[in-house]
Each structure stands twice: as C-alpha cells, then as structure tokens.
Amino acid sequence: MTAHDGSYAAEAPPRGFAPRVSLDALRDYGVLISLVALFVALSIASSAFLTQTNLLNILDQQADLGIIACGATLVIVAGGLDLSVAAIFALAGVMACKVANETGPLLGILAGCGVGLGVGVLNGLLVTVGRMNSFIATLAMSIIVGGVALAVTGGSQVIVEDDSFRFFPQDALVSGLTRASVALVIVVTVAWFVLARTTFGRYVYAVGGNAEAARLSGIRVNVVRGATFALSGLGAGLAGVIVASRVSSATADAGAGLELTAIAAVVIGGTSIAGGEGAIWRTVVGVLFLALVGNGFNLLGVDPLYERVVTGALIVLAVSIDAWARRRRS
Amino acid sequence: MSAPRGSTSSGPYVELRGISKRFGGVQALSDVSLTIARGSIHALVGENGAGKSTLGKILAGGIQHDAGELIVGGRAVRYRSPHDALVDGVTIIAQELALVPQRTVLENVFLGVESRTLGVVDRRALLRRYERLVERSGFALPPSMPAGALRLADQQKLEIMRAIARDARLIVMDEPTAGLATDEAKKLFADIRRLQADGVTIVYVSHFLDEVLSLADTVTVLRDGCHVRTAPAAGETRDSLIGSMLGRPLTTVFPPKAPPPPDAPAVLSVRGLVRGRVVRGVDLDVRAGEIVGMAGLIGSGRSEVARAIYGADHRDAGAISVCGRRVDPRSPRHAARAGISLLPESRKHDGLVMLRSGVENITLPHLDGLSRAHVVAPRRQRGAAAQMGARVGLRAGRERAPVFTLSGGNQQKVLFAKALMHEPRLLIADEPTRGVDVGAKEAIYELIVSLAAAGMGVLLISSELEEVLGLAHRVLVMREGRLVGAFADGEATEGNVMSAAFGAVAEGRSR
Numbered sequence: 001m002t003a004h005d006g007s008y009a010a011e012a013p014p015r016g017f018a019p020r021v022s023l024d025a026l027r028d029y030g031v032l033i034s035l036v037a038l039f040v041a042l043s044i045a046s047s048a049f050l051t052q053t054n055l056l057n058i059l060d061q062q063a064d065l066g067i068i069a070c071g072a073t074l075v076i077v078a079g080g081l082d083l084s085v086a087a088i089f090a091l092a093g094v095m096a097c098k099v100a101n102e103t104g105p106l107l108g109i110l111a112g113c114g115v116g117l118g119v120g121v122l123n124g125l126l127v128t129v130g131r132m133n134s135f136i137a138t139l140a141m142s143i144i145v146g147g148v149a150l151a152v153t154g155g156s157q158v159i160v161e162d163d164s165f166r167f168f169p170q171d172a173l174v175s176g177l178t179r180a181s182v183a184l185v186i187v188v189t190v191a192w193f194v195l196a197r198t199t200f201g202r203y204v205y206a207v208g209g210n211a212e213a214a215r216l217s218g219i220r221v222n223v224v225r226g227a228t229f230a231l232s233g234l235g236a237g238l239a240g241v242i243v244a245s246r247v248s249s250a251t252a253d254a255g256a257g258l259e260l261t262a263i264a265a266v267v268i269g270g271t272s273i274a275g276g277e278g279a280i281w282r283t284v285v286g287v288l289f290l291a292l293v294g295n296g297f298n299l300l301g302v303d304p305l306y307e308r309v310v311t312g313a314l315i316v317l318a319v320s321i322d323a324w325a326r327r328r329r330s
Numbered sequence: 331m332s333a334p335r336g337s338t339s340s341g342p343y344v345e346l347r348g349i350s351k352r353f354g355g356v357q358a359l360s361d362v363s364l365t366i367a368r369g370s371i372h373a374l375v376g377e378n379g380a381g382k383s384t385l386g387k388i389l390a391g392g393i394q395h396d397a398g399e400l401i402v403g404g405r406a407v408r409y410r411s412p413h414d415a416l417v418d419g420v421t422i423i424a425q426e427l428a429l430v431p432q433r434t435v436l437e438n439v440f441l442g443v444e445s446r447t448l449g450v451v452d453r454r455a456l457l458r459r460y461e462r463l464v465e466r467s468g469f470a471l472p473p474s475m476p477a478g479a480l481r482l483a484d485q486q487k488l489e490i491m492r493a494i495a496r497d498a499r500l501i502v503m504d505e506p507t508a509g510l511a512t513d514e515a516k517k518l519f520a521d522i523r524r525l526q527a528d529g530v531t532i533v534y535v536s537h538f539l540d541e542v543l544s545l546a547d548t549v550t551v552l553r554d555g556c557h558v559r560t561a562p563a564a565g566e567t568r569d570s571l572i573g574s575m576l577g578r579p580l581t582t583v584f585p586p587k588a589p590p591p592p593d594a595p596a597v598l599s600v601r602g603l604v605r606g607r608v609v610r611g612v613d614l615d616v617r618a619g620e621i622v623g624m625a626g627l628i629g630s631g632r633s634e635v636a637r638a639i640y641g642a643d644h645r646d647a648g649a650i651s652v653c654g655r656r657v658d659p660r661s662p663r664h665a666a667r668a669g670i671s672l673l674p675e676s677r678k679h680d681g682l683v684m685l686r687s688g689v690e691n692i693t694l695p696h697l698d699g700l701s702r703a704h705v706v707a708p709r710r711q712r713g714a715a716a717q718m719g720a721r722v723g724l725r726a727g728r729e730r731a732p733v734f735t736l737s738g739g740n741q742q743k744v745l746f747a748k749a750l751m752h753e754p755r756l757l758i759a760d761e762p763t764r765g766v767d768v769g770a771k772e773a774i775y776e777l778i779v780s781l782a783a784a785g786m787g788v789l790l791i792s793s794e795l796e797e798v799l800g801l802a803h804r805v806l807v808m809r810e811g812r813l814v815g816a817f818a819d820g821e822a823t824e825g826n827v828m829s830a831a832f833g834a835v836a837e838g839r840s841r
C-alpha cells in the first residue's frame with residue numbers, strides 16, 4: 001500500500017544510507033512501541049493482567065469508546081471535529097429503551113441507531129450546507145440533543161423489562177468474547193477498510209488535506225464531509241444502544257465526556273488533529289493505550305485520580321510530537 | 331546589520347564549507363562549498379530538485395544543515411530558526427510565499443516587529459514607519475488591504491518590504507519571478523538593483539537563465555545536490571549553464587508547431603462569459619488539436635476566465651459548449667465529466683494535497699476508473715501514476731513520496747500528471763510550467779504539442795510571453811476582463827501582444 005499514515009521515508013528512492021530514526025518515525029510508531037512496552041510492564045507487574053478474562057474484559061469495556069473513536073477518526077481526518085457524540089450516545093440509548101418498551105426490542109435497537117444516524121446527518125448538513133465551523137455546530141448540537149434526551153426521560157432512568165432487549169448481554173458469546181466485543185471488531189474492520197481501501201476513504205484524506213484541491217479535482221467535498229459526520233453519528237448511536245442493551249436501561253446523562261475521550265484516543269494514536277492524515281489502526285492503538293492505563297491503575301491499586309493526570313499528559317505528549325513533526329516540514 | 335552600507339562587491343559575506351543535508355533517503359545537498367561576496371547578486375541555478383531551495387533555507391535558518399560549516403560575516407553560525415538568521419540580517423522570500431492572507435499589508439510587513447506601547451500595538455507609529463518604508467523601498471502598497479487580496483506581484487513586493495523592514499542585509503529570493511508577467515519581472519529587477527545599491531546582498535534562485543545572466547554578478551550551478559561551478563556571470567552563456575545543469579546540451583526549446591486542419595471542430599466555445607467585474611463578456615473558441623494562448627497582464631482576468639469555464643467559480647452569464655454540446659459546468663465535477671481539465675495557477679492552494687503522495691494526488695480525480703465497487707486497486711493506481719509521472723518527466727519512484735517533500739518543480743510535474751491522466755478533450759493550463767526547470771519544460775512542451783496533435787484542445791495561459799508565442803497556434807490578449815486582441819500564428823509578436831495587453835492598440839474584438 002502507499003503510505004496511509006505518513007511513513008514515507010522508506011519510499012523515497014534509496015541514495016546511500018538507511019533513513020535515520022527521525023521525529024516522523026517517532027510519531028509514526030512511537031505510540032505502538034509505547035503500547036507494547038506498557039503491555040509488557042503490566043504483565044510483569046500484575047499477575048491478574050495477562051489473563052484471558054482480564055484481556056477480554058478490557059475489549060468488552062472498550063466497545064463503546066472504540067466504536068465512537070472510529071467515527072471520530074473519519075471526521076478528524078476529513079478536517080472536522082464532532083463534539084456531539086456523547087449526547088448522541090445518551091439519546092440513542094434512551095430512545096432505544098423507550099421504543100423497545102412501546103413496540104418491541106428489535107425496533108428499539110434500530111431506533112437507537114437511527115437516531116444517531118439522523119443527528120449525524122444534521123451535523124453534516126450544518127457543517128456543509130450551513131457552512132458552520134464543525135466545532136461550533138456539533139457543540140450546539142450536543143446541547144440540543146442532550147436537552148432532548150432530558151426532556152424524553154424527564155430526568156429519570158428508563159428501564160426495559162423485556163429480556164430480549166439484552167441483545168448485547170454481558171455474558172460471553174464464545175470463550176469469553178461478548179457480542180459487544182464482536183461488534184467492536186466488526187466496526188473497526190469496516191472503518192479500516194473504508195478509510196484505507198475505498199475511493200471514499202481517499203476522498204476523506206484529500207478533503208481533510210486540501211479541500212479546495214479536492215473540489216477542483218471533481219470531488220463532492222460537501223458529500224464527503226457530511227458523510228463523515230453521518231457515520232460518526234451512526235457509530236455513537238450504535239455505541240449508545242450497546243450500552244443500554246447491556247444493562248437494559250438508559251439515562252439522559254450517560255456517556256458524559258465520551259466525546260473528549262474519543263478525540264483523545266484518536267490523537268494519542270497519532271492521527272493529526274489538523275486533518276488529512278491518520279489511520280484507524282492508530283485509533284485502535286490509542287483506545288487500547290488508554291484502556292491499559294486505566295486497567296493498570298485498577299490492577300495495581302493506584303488512586304484512579306491520577307489516571308486523569310496521566311491521560312492528560314499523554315495527550316500533551318502526542319500532540320507536541322505531532323506539532324514538532326509538522327513544523328519541520330514547512 | 332554589521333555590513334557597512336553602500337559597500338559594493340567586496341570580500342566574502344557568506345561562506346559555505348562542505349554543507350550537506352539529507353531528508354530521509356534523499357541527499358538534498360552534498361558537500362557544497364562556495365562563497366557569496368558582500369553586496370553581490372549571487373544566482374543559484376539547477377534542475378528541479380537540485381537543492382537550490384534547500385540551500386536557501388539553510389542560509390535563512392528555515393532548516394539546519396547536517397554537516398559542514400556556514401560562515402556569515404566571518405563568524406561560524408548555525409541558525410536554529412528564521413528568527414536567528416534575521417538577527418544576523420539574513421532572510422528569505424520563499425518559493426511559496428508565506429504571508430498571512432487575512433491580515434492587512436501593514437500587519438504583514440511588521441509582523442513580529444510591531445511598534446508597541448506597553449505591549450499594545452501602536453497603529454499610528456506603525457503607519458509612520460510604513461510611510462518611511464514606502465519611501466525607502468519605492469513600493470506603495472495600500473496598507474489596510476488584506477494581503478490575500480493583493481496580486482502575486484504585489485505580494486512579492488510585500489515580502490521585499492518585509493525584509494527591508496527587518497533591516498535584512500542578505501535576502502534569499504527563491505524564484506521570485508515565477509508567475510510574474512514580463513513587465514512586472516522587469517520592475518522587480520530594478521527593485522533588486524536598488525537593493526543592491528543599498529548594500530544588500532541578494533541570493534537569487536531562478537529557472538530563467540536569461541534573467542540570471544543579465545542580473546547576477548556570480549552564478550552557482552548545482553546538480554543533484556552537488557556544487558558544479560561558481561563563476562562570474564559575465565563569463566557564462568545560456569548554453570554553458572544548461573550544459574552544467576543538465577549534464578547535456580539542449581538545442582531546441584519549442585517543438586515545431588502543427589496547427590490543426592481548418593475544418594477541425596470546436597472542442598470549446600464560450601459566448602458572453604461574465605463574472606462580476608473581472609470577466610466582462612468573453613467569447614472564445616478552441617478547436618480540436620488547437621493550442622490557444624492567452625496573454626495579458628496579471629489581473630487582466632485570464633485565470634478568472636479559466637476558472638469560470640471549469641465551474642470553479644460561479645459565472646454570472648455565458649454559454650459554454652464542449653464538442654458542440656451545451657454544458658453548464660456548475661462545479662468542477664460537471665466540467666470534468668464534460669471532458670475539461672484545469673491545471674490551476676497555484677499548486678499549493680488549488681492543486682495538490684501536500685501531505686499525500688504523488689500517487690494519491692495524480693489519481694485523485696480518476697479513482698473511479700482505478701477501483702472496482704469503490705474499492706481502490708492499489709497496484710493499478712500506482713502503475714497508472716508511475717506511467718503518467720514518467721510522461722511528464724518525473725524521475726521514477728518520486729511519485730511515491732508525499733508531495734511536500736518534492737521540490738517545487740517536481741510538484742508542478744505531479745500537478746500536470748494529474749490534469750492529463752484521463753486525456754481530457756480540453757486542457758486549460760494556467761501557468762503550466764511555473765517553477766519547472768529548462769529540461770523539464772522542454773518535456774512538458776513536447777507533451778502539450780503531442781496531445782494537441784492527437785486532437786486535444788488546449789487553452790494555455792502563461793505569463794511567459796515566450797511560452798505563449800512559442801506554443802500557441804493563436805494568441806488571444808486580455809485586458810481588464812475583455813479580449814482585446816487576437817493574433818493568428820505568425821502575426822503574434824512580442825511587440826504587438828504586449829501593446830494590446832497594455833492597451834496601446836485595441837484590435838478588433840475576437841473570439
């Protein structure tokens with residue numbers, strides 16, 4: 001494949017020496033190396049870490065964040081930002097429960113996903129046709145959607161009695177793998193394929209890298225950008241449904257802060273917040289990295305207060321490496 | 331700053347000893363040693379990718395050399411940033427201009443060196459300084475105009491004013507005349523000479539060898555990152571420079587013209603094209619196999635005509651037909667579908683996705699044909715890009731690299747490959763050879779001529795009059811949004827085209 005992720009040094013015609021370890025290489029693979037190092041360290045430090053139960057548990061717990069982060073990757077590579085995913089996540093859960101109670105579990109699950117897609121499409125329209133800055137548009141949308149979720153629930157928990165609503169149960173499907181984990185793996189695979197292999201994926205990179213050049217190349221820039229928001233909304237809706245179905249209930253304030261954690265995972269993975277660069281594998285690495293940090297604090301019994309400090313420091317580190325690499329180019 | 335004012339070519343100012351620089355796997359400069367005399371105009375010439383811009387950036391602190399010594403004013407230096415270099419009086423006017431387009435001329439000129447009172451920018455004091463600067467430089471730009479609204483030539487002036495405002499003693503100018511019309515280039519030369527008379531040393535990078543020969547005191551030739559020769563310009567000729575740059579002589583520049591048969595059908599006809607006040611009623615035809623040149627001063631509306639035909643800008647009125655069929659290009663997508671291809675004027679802003687590889691860029695508009703069920707076939711994509719790259723003279727393999735790592739001229743070749751990939755029926759080429767070296771220019775000219783011979787129509791916009799005259803079967807001249815002259819092949823001369831462009835002679839309205 002050609003470089004999806006900015007690793008190009010090896011592609012330049014060789015003239016003499018092998019490429020030295022550069023800042024770009026650090027940005028490209030540093031996070032992967034850190035992930036492996038953290039993994040090894042935790043395996044040594046805690047006997048409970050390297051067990052099938054613990055690892056599969058981590059995967060299950062990351063399903064919602066992972067799915068949302070995949071959508072966030074598409075949006076960010078296309079040069080946007082989606083701050084509404086946490087609110088969509090909550091509304092989708094609430095709507096899924098409501099509709100499940102009114103009609104049936106399956107319709108409830110579809111309704112939750114549909115709400116996510118619908119809000120995502122609205123975001124897309126605001127950003128493209130409405131020419132709004134995506135930060136502001138999705139911030140406003142997040143407030144609106146959060147308000148709607150509160151109005152729908154009246155501030156209380158919505159509970160589903162019907163057991164078949166538990167389409168994503170906490171119990172394992174096969175050998176410890178839950179349906180939620182399987183959903184995560186499928187979403188990651190599809191998102192990777194779309195971004196890395198399809199024409200749409202190429203357009204996403206082009207639009208995020210230089211929208212005017214993309215437009216002059218005959219690409220429907222608005223359609224591409226709008227679609228990234230729609231997919232991000234759909235992902236958030238699915239994540240909301242998975243979590244609601246897992247516990248057969250939903251509240252309007254579920255998932256608070258999820259939008260920022262998702263962006264953090266994307267950035268820690270090394271996808272540039274400036275758009276035009278990045279990859280799904282990076283996001284997977286970013287999500288796993290955050291998950292291992294959390295798991296490590298948990299297993300080693302460190303005060304979870306410090307987890308936030310560490311996460312924040314990681315973001316600073318990731319973004320400054322990106323900024324250095326970027327400065328050297330100009 | 332240490333330079334005595336008014337000193338002429340006297341003694342070394344900058345000395346490079348064995349300077350090397352590599353980027354990843356590319357050795358951009360290897361072991362380059364040369365001396366730049368104080369107060370001289372020192373030209374750098376070489377093929378695309380020879381390392382000229384890299385050398386300029388090292389001088390001005392934009393990047394750092396890996397090995398070797400840089401001695402400025404007798405002191406070994408190693409600039410960590412452009413700011414460091416500026417403290418020593420060294421600055422660069424880059425190949426891709428670096429202005430803040432939304433901010434005013436005034437703000438851009440004094441960016442970073444504002445007059446402040448208690449940390450608050452003092453606009454009055456700035457304006458007074460600006461007036462003095464206008465006097466000193468002889469450039470009168472409107473101080474409150476946004477820099478992005480200035481014409482390219484004026485942006486260039488703005489950059490020079492900026493350098494003077496910072497008291498620069500050595501200015502690196504990287505292809506300052508690429509994209510300037512002949513008359514504006516002449517004005518720039520006068521400005522450069524004035525700077526020299528003021529004691530400023532100029533390092534001048536250009537692909538226009540005649541320019542170099544008439545302007546420079548000394549010429550350095552680079553090839554593949556190596557220093558070939560530094561010699562007085564007076565002892566060089568165009569051929570001697572080309573020989574050392576390319577390692578081979580270049581005989582003919584323009585291929586012989588092959589005008590289309592008189593009954594060739596029109597691929598493009600435009601009637602009554604209007605866009606605001608910049609395009610005021612333009613009629614034109616391009617026939618299959620015909621190369622129609624468009625000359626005119628910068629700002630005469632040529633690029634705007636091109637963009638309106640391509641659907642890149644909205645048009646207020648005008649009928650457009652391609653191959654006899656009415657089309658209504660409301661967007662570039664429509665135009666591309668109709669068989670029109672545009673090579674935009676600014677590769678950085680309108681042409682290329684700098685972070686992506688040449689392969690991605692070249693194939694971007696053509697992915698539908700290189701994919702099955704919307705899944706890209708990477709091998710076919712790479713193969714197609716490599717083939718096109720070879721046709722425009724891109725060295726094999728270079729198309730794999732991200733475009734921002736390519737030299738300016740090679741970026742232009744990528745842009746060309748992209749525009750030509752699906753053999754459009756009409757190519758609108760706006761400044762097609764901007765920043766391209768003499769050898770590659772020849773290749774591009776041959777390509778244009780051979781495509782035209784195969785039946786493609788070409789609308790060629792160029793500020794290099796020589797290029798328009800050398801290639802076009804018919805020359806149209808624009809002034810103030812209107813076509814003011816049309817010259818058949820043989821009638822067009824530098825004299826009559828220029829006088830039409832300036833408005834001295836108003837030939838009949840034409841199509």
Ligand SMILES: Nc1ncnc2c1ncn2[C@@H]1O[C@H](COP(=O)(O)OP(=O)(O)OP(=O)(O)O)[C@@H](O)[C@H]1O
Nearest residue numbers: 353358378379380381382383384735736737738739
């Ligand atoms: N940031 C970068 N990363 C990687 N390679 C680079 C970078 N900048 C320049 N190069 C490479 O270094 C070589 C010299 O480039 P440079 O821009 O100095 O050429 P140039 O002589 O100015 O060419 P042109 O006439 O086309 O402007 C080229 O092979 C180019 O691809």
Ligand SMILES: [Mg+2]
Nearest residue numbers: 383425737738
């Ligand atoms: Mg250059």
